[in-house]
Amino acid sequence: MGSGGTGWTGAALALVGFAALLGRRHRPVLTLAVVLAALVVSQAMLRETTGLEIAAVLALYAVAAYSPARAAWFSLAGLLAVFAGALAVWPSALVSVNVADGTEVALSPAASFVIALSTTFALAMIALMLGTTARGRRLHIAALVERAAQLALERDQSAQIALVAERNRIAREMHDVVAHSLSVMVTLADGARASLTKRPDQAAVALDELAATGRSALADTRRLLGVLRDDDAGEGGAPLAPQPLNTDLTDVIARFQAAGVPVSLTESGPALPADAGLQLAVFRIVQEALTNVLRHAPGSPRIDVTIDRQPGYVVVEVDNADGARPASTPGGRGLVGMRERAAVYDGHVEAGPTPGGWRVRAVLRWAEEGEL
Incomplete structure (x- = not known):
């Protein structure tokens, strides 16, 4: 075979080996097998690997990165065995080395074998370690993502x-x-x-x-x-607090003051309608907001409760101004309960930090007489 044919054959085998790397992510072991087969054919026909040992090292990295550790170590052993066998059966041409005095020394086949195998072994070990590290990092990230989804x-x-x-x-x-x-x-x-x-x-x-x-x-x-439009659950055994016989806010304010909470009450506007459910909702919202302050920010120096009654709606605000901010628990039962109570009266609840503390603001609405 002429030199031109040899060159084309080597190029074709190198193309096959490096093209196989395109499937290294999905079929890493098969990719390594294809590259090693091309390497053996190149060594047998041309007495040289045409750079396919580099492709084999890259394929080994893919095996370590995308396959279990056992498969990676077996692949390393297979790569070294095939490479060593190909060099032993079809030795490469003697290598000449220029020394300092300008003379050339021809390396023996044994020396050429040892140099080539040692170089490939070193590169393969580096690829194996890098691939194993990459796989470990990827599995760790996947575990964190799964844990976050579970949480x-x-x-x-x-x-x-x-x-x-x-x-x-x-x-x-x-x-x-x-x-x-x-x-x-x-x-x-x-x-x-x-x-x-x-x-x-x-x-x-x-x-x-x-x-x-x-x-x-x-x-x-x-x-x-x-x-209850979306509540299709059965009896869940939810804790039931006793319904207060008196929904006068002055009583609940006095109880919290007795507990050491510096709370003040300011009321404005006309009286609430004679609706026991509405009065109970306002009472429970104030009670729950003050309980949250007592639980999460017991050192607050001042808590202001404001009830602003207007025709058709009432605004309830509990502001622990100039104090510590309660722990934000958006999924907590207290805030959920306040929102549900406000929703009964076509209202809403806002809770969040202020420049000096924390504020809960609830708006409840009702139909004026004659609107039903």
Whole structure:
């Protein structure tokens, strides 16, 4: 075979070996096998590897990076065995070395064999270590990503459980409110029937009260159905706090003051409607906000509670100004409960840091008389 044919053959074999590297990520062991086969053919036909030992080292790196450690070590042994066997069966041409005095010394076949095998072994070990390190780093990152996804899933599940628990508690409290309204309606109906013939004026007043109580109970029922629109869970055994007999905020303020919390109450605007559910929602929001301050920022020097009543809505603010910021727990049960209570009355809750502390702001709305 002429030199031109030899050159083309070497180029073709080198092209096959390096082209096989394109599949190193998906089939690293097969890639290494193809490169070693091209190397053996090149050594047998041309008595040289045509650079395919470099391709073999790169393929070994891919095996170490994308395959288990056992496969990488077996591949290293296979590479060295095939390379050594090819050099032993088909020795390369003698290598000439220029020394300092200008003379040339021809290396023996044994020396050429040792130099080539030692060089390839050193490169293969470097590739194996780098590939193993890359694989370890990739697996570590994958584990961190999986753990983060698991934590996010657990956080969402915890938030959903808290949401269901709060809805159950609100539903039970509003059940008491609606049941009370129905009891009053029954009593008024019985009284109106008893006084219908003897005292028609008193019966008319009782009927008016009956209609007003019925409208209030109907509004409470609509709000209850609204807040439970997505709650398809069964009885979850949510903790149920006793419903306060008196929703006067001065009592809860006094209790927190007795606990050492420097809280002040400021109220403005007309009185709230005679809606037990609305009054209970305002009471619970203030109580929960103050509890959060007591739990997360007990050293706050001043807490201001502001109730701004306007026609059709009320704004509730709890601001621990000039104090430490409570721990932010957006998925906590307290904030979820406040938001659910506000949602019953077509409102919303905002909670977040201020320049001097932390503020909870809730807005609750209701329909004015005649709008139902």
